[in-house]
Amino acid sequence: MFKGKGYTGRILRINLSTGKISKEPLPDFVVRNYIGGNGFSVYYLYKELEPGIDPLGSKNKIVIGTGPLTGTLWPSSGRFSIGAKSPLTGFWGEANSGGFFGPELKYAGYDAIIIEGRAKKPVYIEIFNGEVAIKDAKHLWGRNTKEVTLELQKEDKETQVLCIGQGGENLVAYASIMSNLHRAFGRSGQGAVWGSKNLKAIAVRGTGRVDVANFDKFIELSKEAHRKVQEDEAARQMFTYGTNLLVSAKQAIGEFVTRNHSTGVFEGAEKLAAEVLKEKFNGRPRACFGCSNACKEVYTTSHANPWAPDMVTEGPEYEGTMAFGSNCGIDDYDMILYVSDLCNKYGIDQISLGIAISFLMECYEKGLITKKDCDGLELRWGNKEAVVALTHKTAKREGIGDLLAEGVKRASEKLGRGTERYAMHVKGQEVSGQDGRTHRSVALTHAVGARGADHLRSLVTVDQLGYKAAARKRYKDLFKGKSKKEQEVILNELCNPYLENYKAYAVKVTEDIFAIRDALVVCWYTCGWPPIFWIEDFARIMPLATGEEALGDVQELLKIGERQVNVKRAFNIREGLTREDDTLPKRFTEEPMPEGPGKGQVANLKVMLDEYYRLRGWDLETGMIKRKTLKRLNLPEIEKELDKLKKMID
């Protein structure tokens, strides 16, 4: 059992089939090789899930993981991770979000929760420090995430709640899990896994403490880190305007995802600018636990608002603005706020739903489907009523919503008629609000993401937002032994969003480092955007938190990060993944960007993919992990298993 600091040393295991609740010691081995947070999912899901199981069956498991920094003063450490095999992709599934549940769980005395089996009828789990109970959720089933949260807080308002809405209950393949009403574990359909297990919610109240190993130095460094965030100009901008700042930044490089990813400039972008949003709805910042960045914005609608009068909501984030705005040809924040809030209540991922709707719209506009296919809806670009109607239908799986609830991959396969071409997904997960043609590194990020087309596990921002100083520090190996002139060229090419050069390297390094970020767990803001903290900062704080000197070594941390990326890869290989799955919708590789600053750009995925595989030590042809890579990362069990399955290359 791990005896160091930063952890509670306890993992809670709950079997919903048998009702058995047990508390396991946190193994040293897990701390030293996986750290925590998403690392718990990586370790336990690989080890305990049989390959080929039904993600919505009783054999799937849920892992909720906090990290050694959770509940401490280190900035933006309120985030935590939830993992389970994904019903959307059939591959690796995991989501990460902020709020206050994670720290509360740790104060209650647990680093992680593992949930197994399936309850016969709807239940929720109640945790009060050492007391844990599985309770009847009859009164909660069928209700939205806001109602459930408030209901479970009735007796003790300090209780933190994680729950699903109707989306998860109805097994919408991209259902989310919500906390604090507006913090979403959005991607990879984690909410549907909960629904399939009849698990409606977890309520936790913890009154304990979190201790660290070297208190004085930990505090000193944490305060300095908060100061850095508070003095950073870009972070202050985010504090003031939230993530919708990206609308203008992306429009400027031709990457503002519009009409189902068909273009990267939107004629209504000005109306969707962050400044407009803030002004119109009186935006004010709100933060997750322990965060000085406070990227969340609270908006209040007026009494005269046509969609949702007198509503107080948080969000949309940039991704929501993209999903229901530009992506559907809509430039009206009144409506976007309403749908974003609706998704949070239903518990549905905004990105996937938006892309599912735009998929249908594009098919309709192209004449591949008709009104009759769509319950009589006129699915023209910009039809706001249709977007709202499809949101309700999908959450309830009514009519065409039943098809949309499966995600665009399965929906297009079912529809046929050439609609597959407009299904914007990778591995079955809908493509988030970036465009690999005009932000080249993200083409690779989308293609290789273990959970499908996802930006958050390896998003390189230096080419997108032009962070040259950060680029030089973060990807410093590129510049070693080069002349000043050569260095200049490398830097310019690395930061050029329209070139493939050096992007494979940047994605690989970023992915390894972000695996550490998700293990600690800290927010991706302040690491990726704005670029404040990086691996050196993690290495400095980790021994102070845990007392584990080895975790203070950058090389060791990078190895742990790389290990996690490879275990996820092995998980997917076990499920049948090959190089073919590391791909992009043809739109990004074959249809040149039609207009705007990036006009004519396409992504050359092949060169980046080859280079990325080489750097990873994966086989170029099959995408399998090479034996020597597994050896180097010290993963003997995986080596043995993949060997047996004949899914390894020597």
Next chain:
Amino acid sequence: MPKILIVDASKCVGCRDCELVCSAKHYQTFKSSLSGIATIKFDEISRDVPMVCQQCEKPACQAVCPVNAISRDEETAALVINYDLCIGCKACVSACPFGAIHFDDEEKRPIKCDLCDGDPECVKICPSEALKYEEADKATMAKRRESIEHLPELLKLITGEKG
């Protein structure tokens, strides 16, 4: 002239940095109930209100303390608990009209803000200027001025005009 700790709840972003830094300074741990300041969250309306001792001029806590364990610091004017005298009866917890004294069941003692001997940690860490530590006159005049800046909005509300 001692300074006062003044809270502007409309600016608070609810991060709880202030709680963390307070329990860190006084008890070398991270534990909300060992903090003299607490952020009360209202998720339904997306609001957060930091609650902290007002260092009252007629302190109810001091009045009810049966062993005179609570006294005023001469320099900072903070009401400070002398734990050598405190018997842990919790009368002060009950008496405070703001609930600004918390009883921690591990330390078994009432916890309240002591203004960190005149250099409050919470004020230094707060990212939103929701907490200020200033001379009473300066702080209250600034508050007045800010309210006036909001007056057009207030007036609209009062006259029923829709924004």
